[in-house]
Amino acid sequence: xxxxxxxxxxxxxxxxxxxxxxxxxxxxxxxxxxxxxxxxxxxxxxxxxxxxxxxxxxxxxxxxxxxxxxxxxxxxxxxxxxxxxxxxxxxxxxxxxxxxxxxxxxxxxxxxxxxxxxxxxxxxxxxxxxxxxxxxxxxxxxxxxxxxxxxxxxxxxxxxxxxxxxxxxxxxxxxxxxxxxxxxxxxxxxxxxxxxxxxxxxxxxxxxx
Amino acid sequence: xxxxxxxxxxxxxxxxxxxxxxxxxxxxxxxxxxxxxxxxxxxxxxxxxxxxxxxxxxxxxxxxxxxxxxxxxxxxxxxxxxxxxxxxxxxxxxxxxxxxxxxxxxxxxxxxxxxxxxxxxxxxxxxxxxxxxxxxxxxxxxxxxxxxxxxxxxxxxxxxxxxxxxxxxxxxxxxxxxxxxxxxxxxxxxxxxxxxxxxxxxxxxxxxxxxxxxxxxxxxxxxxxxxxxxxxxxxxxxxxxxxxxxxxxxxxxxxxxxxxxxxxxxxxxxxxxxxxxxxxxxxxxxxxxxxxxxxxxxxxxxxxxxxxxxxxxxxxxxxxxxxxxxxxxxxxxxxxxxxxxxxxxxxxxxxxxxxxxxxxxxxxxxxxxxxxxxxxxxxxxxxxxxxxxxxxxx
Numbered sequence: 001x002x003x004x005x006x007x008x009x010x011x012x013x014x015x016x017x018x019x020x021x022x023x024x025x026x027x028x029x030x031x032x033x034x035x036x037x038x039x040x041x042x043x044x045x046x047x048x049x050x051x052x053x054x055x056x057x058x059x060x061x062x063x064x065x066x067x068x069x070x071x072x073x074x075x076x077x078x079x080x081x082x083x084x085x086x087x088x089x090x091x092x093x094x095x096x097x098x099x100x101x102x103x104x105x106x107x108x109x110x111x112x113x114x115x116x117x118x119x120x121x122x123x124x125x126x127x128x129x130x131x132x133x134x135x136x137x138x139x140x141x142x143x144x145x146x147x148x149x150x151x152x153x154x155x156x157x158x159x160x161x162x163x164x165x166x167x168x169x170x171x172x173x174x175x176x177x178x179x180x181x182x183x184x185x186x187x188x189x190x191x192x193x194x195x196x197x198x199x200x201x202x203x204x205x206x207x208x209x
Numbered sequence: 210x211x212x213x214x215x216x217x218x219x220x221x222x223x224x225x226x227x228x229x230x231x232x233x234x235x236x237x238x239x240x241x242x243x244x245x246x247x248x249x250x251x252x253x254x255x256x257x258x259x260x261x262x263x264x265x266x267x268x269x270x271x272x273x274x275x276x277x278x279x280x281x282x283x284x285x286x287x288x289x290x291x292x293x294x295x296x297x298x299x300x301x302x303x304x305x306x307x308x309x310x311x312x313x314x315x316x317x318x319x320x321x322x323x324x325x326x327x328x329x330x331x332x333x334x335x336x337x338x339x340x341x342x343x344x345x346x347x348x349x350x351x352x353x354x355x356x357x358x359x360x361x362x363x364x365x366x367x368x369x370x371x372x373x374x375x376x377x378x379x380x381x382x383x384x385x386x387x388x389x390x391x392x393x394x395x396x397x398x399x400x401x402x403x404x405x406x407x408x409x410x411x412x413x414x415x416x417x418x419x420x421x422x423x424x425x426x427x428x429x430x431x432x433x434x435x436x437x438x439x440x441x442x443x444x445x446x447x448x449x450x451x452x453x454x455x456x457x458x459x460x461x462x463x464x465x466x467x468x469x470x471x472x473x474x475x476x477x478x479x480x481x482x483x484x485x486x487x488x489x490x491x492x493x494x495x496x497x498x499x500x501x502x503x504x505x506x507x508x509x510x511x512x513x514x515x516x517x518x519x520x521x522x523x524x525x526x527x528x529x530x531x532x533x534x535x536x537x538x539x540x541x542x543x544x545x546x547x548x549x550x551x552x553x554x555x556x557x558x559x560x561x562x563x564x565x566x567x568x569x570x571x572x573x574x575x576x577x578x579x580x581x582x583x584x585x586x587x588x589x590x591x592x593x594x595x596x597x598x599x600x601x602x603x
Contacts (some may be wrong), residue, residue, distance in 0.1 A: 078459060091342050091363060094333070096323075096399075101331050103402045106262065116403035117463045117588055120322060122364040126589035129457040135471055137455050138591060139371050142361040144343040150360065154375070157382045163454070163478075176333045185399050 003159050003197040004190025007067040008170075008205055011039075011059065011181035012184065018066050019209065032179055036062060043069075052114065053093040053127060055179070056091045058126035060086065060172040061131065063183040074132045083137035083164035084125045085155050088173040091121040091142050124172060136164050146182065148202035156197070159188040171206070182206050211490045212320035223377045223448045226308060226387070226437045228295030228541040229301030231294050232430035232528050233268050236278045237301060242545045245553045246573060250527050252414040252426050261401050264545040266414050268529030269396045270294075290395050291325045295349060299391050302433040305357060308387045313356040319346055319373035320362050320392035324400050327533060350390075355465075357385070366496065366587025367455065368392065369536020370595050374453040375435060380438050387439075392537030393431040399531070401427060407463070409500055415530075417497030417523030418504045418569055420562035425498050428529020432537030434544075440600070443504070448544055451598035452483030453579070458590035465502050465586055469510030472592040474582060476514045479594035485580045487515035490596075492552050494543040494583040497523020498530055499557070503586065508563035510584075519582070522570045526556035536593070540583050543597060547578045 010017040014029020016039060024042045026035040036058045040050055043065050050061060068074055095118040100112045117123060122140045129138065137158055141150060151169055159166045170183035182205070186197050195201050229237060233251030234244035244251075244360035251268040260267070276285035279293045284299055299317070305311055312316070338344050362372040369392035376388030387533040394400075404410050404425055415426040436450065456478070458471035466472075480487060493516060495507055504523075511517065524539050531538055546552060552574040561567070577600050586592045 078470075080456065080552055084457070089341070089343055093336075093340065096326075096340075097330055097331060100329050100399065100402070103398065104331055109262075109404045111406040112210040113403070113407040113463065116406055119403065120363070120365045120588050122589040122591060123462050126457065126462045126591070127365075129590060131460070133459045133515075135457050135459050135474055138364070138457050139362060139375065140364050142277060142342040142346070142363055143358070144341075144347070153379065153382060153384055155328075157378050161381075176526075 003156065003188045005184050005195040005197050005201060006187045006190040007185040009063045009066040009181065009183045011063055014041050016066060023066060026124065032177060054118035056092055056094060056172060056174040057118065057124040057127045059174050059179055059181050061127055062174065063162065064168055064182040065129045067183055067185045068132065078133045078135050080135040080164040083167040084126055084128055084134060085139055085167055085169040086172055087141040087143055087147065087151065088171055089142065089144055090175045092119055094175045095119050095157055115196050128168065131170045146206050148199045148206065152199045152202060155186055160188065212217065216258055221381045221438055222440065223380050223438055224449045225544055226435040226441055227302050227305035228434045229298045230430065230432045230538050230541050231298045232538065233270050234527065236297065238541055238545055242542065245527055248554055248556060250414060250556055251428065252526070252529055260396060260398050260408065265410065266426050267396060268426065270429060272376050289325050290327065291345065291393060292348060294395065295391055296352060297395050298431040298433040299353065300387065300390060302435050306435045308435060308437060310389065310528055311354045311356055314386040315389065316357045316379065317349060317353065317355050317359040317389045317391065318362060318372045319349060319359055320390065320537060322363055322365055322368060323397065324395055324398060326397045327395065329399065332574060363533070365589050365590050366532060366535060367585040367591040367593040368533040369540065370583060370585050370593035371455055373494050373536065373540060374455065374593065376436050377450045377453065380436065383455035387435065387437045389433060389435050390537060391431065391433040391581045392534040393414040394429060394532040396427060396429040396533050397536050411499060414557060415499035417499040417525050418561065418563055418567065419558045420560040422499040422501065422504065422562055424500050424531045428531045430479065430528055430531045430534045430538055432534050432541050434537060446448060447524065447600045448547055448597050449600050451485065451596045452479045452481070453595040454478035454482065455591065455593045458592065460582065460590055462590065463588055465506040467506065469506045469513060471590060472510035472586055475592040475594040476510060476582065476584065479596050483596035483598060485596055485598065488515055488518060489580050490582050492520045492546065492581045493579045494539050494581065495521050495523045496585045497525050499525060503550045505563050508565040508567055511567060512565040517566055517568065518567060519569050520552045520570050520574060522553055522555035536585050540595065541598060543581050543583050547597060547599060550578050551575055
């Protein structure tokens, strides 16, 4: 039995797509920060922690909220059967650069723990887990480009060896003003009228819009 | 059909083929383990403005010794510090192994938090390409003439164990036969300043689980393990990865859970996969960073998982916290402990400073080690646990 891609979200160029349909479009696509804020508003979410996150985590958080819209049970009880497997090309370099600015001048030295903690690419996974009380398997890979083979192999192994029932997986990349999120919800016992989980479909959906 | 295939493969054994540690204590596993047996620590007092305006304790590899060692492989001037550590360690592990690094059945997995962080600048326009982790992976692929792309795992302090488990799982999935798992991080002002801003740096060499502990001592190093589905014939190499799991606290991004429930879940699942009851775990190589919250959280998790009888140590007092290398270096020491049936003294520990009665090693202990557990926990709420078991007469 093959697992299914039951939801997928793409965020690019000031637009959010859910399962191939436009979900939200920004009035100011040139500013990711404004776009992310208005997206949260559109999702009608009150979550103060969002404003403390770095850009990478904000992007990951938004994409995860979109693919979980229909999941009414999430966050109600701790769940160790949901895995989170994310990847990107630039790690958390955007925040690394911000942090570096705070320490490079000895006369203007102001490192802060609130910023430093985001100089790790797996923090965005932690943010998704905190929001949804997910305590399952989690890992972050770095690759030059979207690597459907690796994502498929690893996630399929988690599901087929019963280490998880569901997995949030995909690509979350942010540097400067360039960003891209392509996130999938994979379910081992997903509805058969959804998309089959395989390398070809991951690549097709990634390139899709 | 596919489920059946995976069902069968999930019990495929993955063995340790060879390993290497590069640290202030030496350039081979043997040199490092000898230092540990003599209770020598790699942590020293430093006055190096390159890393910190204030004097500090840290485990830093001597530049001259590193370049001396490295010059047997290549010209030290051409390579970055991070590259020199990875090349030295992977080469060291390969030397003791018969696996072919250039085979399409072999994959290299790099575990690191920050890679070439010393090349980071303050703007994204004039970025040195060396800071991209994927670029470091490409560099290693070319250097070792690997057929497959080098994979990169970066999950803070649990990176090393995560990378090892990833290697085991990809082998069990039938994608590769061998994995070269290399964990590495260098000492940097970037990371030092960050932990200083958290007020998390110890005033003395760190004292894991001790009543007087006051925080972390940072370190640098590289640890490489070669793992394979092909049972090694050498008697010395008779250990397998019998189980493992990764979990998340889902509690806080920079503080461990007070209840230790995330780590408990990882441990219980790892023991379950290994088929080893908690009272059969002879020894635990803990994460033991020596921050007040981490060590207490670990103690609670070990108690909850029924592990209070097992001997415990933390190796942070020897190597410092080596971040992306910690999981691999400390796993290798665990393996060498198993081979020599010797639990290493948990240096820096005198009086218990945690609420649970852990059995922390106050001296080196010669004892039979059959099943051992290595754990890690870190920023982002991640926890990882791996079980190593001796293979008897298989």
